[in-house]
Amino acid sequence: MTAPQSRRWLAILCFLIVVFEGYDIVALGATIPVLTDPAIGGFSVDEMNIVNTVSLVGVGLGAASMGRIADRFGRRAPLLVAVAVFSVFTLAFPLMPDATLMGLTRFVAGLGLGGCMPVALAMMQEAAPVGRRALANNIPMIGYHLGAVLASLAGRFAGAEWSLLYYLGGGLGLVLLVLLWIGLPETAPADERARAPKTSLADVLRPRYLRSSIGLWVAAFMGLVLVYGLNAWLPKIMGAAGYPVADSLIMLFVLNLGAIAGLVISAFAADARGIKGVAMIWFAAAAALLVVLSIPFDAQVALTAAIFITGVFVFSAQTLMYAFAGHVYPRNLVATGIGLTSGIGRFGAIIGPWATGVMVAAGTAYPGAFYLYAGAAVLAVLAVAQIPNPKKAASVDA
Incomplete structure (x- = not known):
């Protein structure tokens, strides 16, 4: 298999991996x-919220955690384990x-699901041609929105047969696990890992990376406050503003169509103009448009x-943080960096919907949620602004 063919096959597999995240959520x-x-x-709302x-x-x-494991033991094996865990527990x-066992099962499935994306994105960035890392990072993320659409269609079809x-x-x-077993290449060969300096989780907080790590974590957290808050509550917010319920549901669909376009546009812009400036523009534009x-x-x-x-x-601003991590960290630390950026950012995915839900209950979600x-988004701009400008050369090639 030629290098371009290998990259295309890797891109297809990583795209499919990310589809499952959108589907699952x-x-x-x-x-x-x-x-x-x-x-x-027969479960209560409180039980299902938990x-x-x-x-x-x-x-x-x-x-x-999985990003750290992938930097230590290679990409292929941890990714296979993550997909297997997610699939079996799903x-x-x-x-x-009962709800307790359901929560435990979802937690373990979440461990596998969460471990998939940072490893897949690290592999995509490592295999990307020079100057195309943001595009390699963002294209698989379109799979998230495809998975979301598939799940919504499946939900309508299944009805009461939710299982x-x-x-x-x-x-x-x-x-997918079988396909990965057959065709997934190892983008970080064992001999290369053996030659690379040993790293630890604490390395991302060394003085060389400290500002970048904190900036990426804060920006990813804030970005997922937007993404999950809007996806969970936009129809309810717009309904509170007086728009018809049917129109509010269409608005959510249109928002995600814009997300797909944004993933492509922002990737080309970041590869051509530099990722830091484009990320700041994207978050700033998101802030203005939300107002x-x-x-x-x-x-x-x-x-x-x-x-x-x-x-x-809104959506692609946060996704650019994963591509940004590829510019910040060396190859033997990049999966760890992406994993921590994704993992810490995920708590924004919890806080965003929760805070919006509080505002909905209080009757202040419109226009208050948009100001939140x-x-x-403004805090994300400030977080990205203090990250040192990355070198033009690809850090994962270091």
């Missing part, structure tokens, strides 16, 4: 209404008899356009 959201229906699941939160904690811990989830979503996700995960959304729109076309453009900037998100 939306699958639980799609089944919670059924699980809390007294006539079907299950969802525990799942996200597992994803964060998995992301933070299949087991519908079989659990089908997990059998489908876990079963396809096992199919714009707090203003009532009379024309539906204008509102739809504003939401689409907001999606272009805009403030988070």
Whole structure:
């Protein structure tokens, strides 16, 4: 297999890996209404909120730990283990008899799921041609949105048979595991790892990387406050603003269409103009557009356009932090760096929806939530601004 063919095959496999993250997050959201229906699941809302939160904690811990393991033992084996754990425990989830065991199962599945993405992105960046690292990082992230769409469609089809979503996700995960076993290359060969200086988790806090690490963590945290807060609550927020419920659901779809466009546009911009400046522009534009959304729109076309453009900037701004990590850390530390950026950022994915939910309950989500998100985006701009400008040469080639 030639180098371009190998890169294409790796890109396909990593794309499919990220699809499962989007699928998994939306699958639980799609089944919670059924699980809390007294006539079907019979669980309380509080029980399912705990299950969802525990799942996200597992994803964060998995992301933070698996990157370190991948830098120590190579990319291929940890990724195979992560996919296997996610698939098996996703299949087991519908079989659990109570909320406690469901939460435990989701936590372990989250460990596997969270461990997949940083390793996959590290492999993509390592295999990318010179000057195309941001594109290699962002294209697989489109899979997240594809997975979300697939889960929402599967949820509508399954209806009360909610367990089908997990059998489908876990079963396809096992199919992917076979494909990975057959065709996944090792992008960090053993002889190269043996020659590389030994690293530890604490290395990301050495003076050389300290400012960069803190900046990436804060920006990723703030970015996921936006992403998960909007994905979880946008229909409710816009409904509170007086827009029809059907239009609010369409707004969420349009927001994610903008996200897909933004992933491509931001990647080309970052590769051409430099990732730090583009990341700052993207977060700043997100802040401004979120404030714009707090203003009532009379024309539906204008509102739809504003939401689409907001999606272009909000989602890809956070994703650029993973590509940025590839510029900051050397090859023997890059999976650790991406993993910690993803893992710490995941707690923003918990805080964002929680804070928005509090505002919804208090009746202040419109326009208050948009100001909360805009403030988070401004903090992300400041966090990125203090990161030293990365060298033009690719750090993972170091």
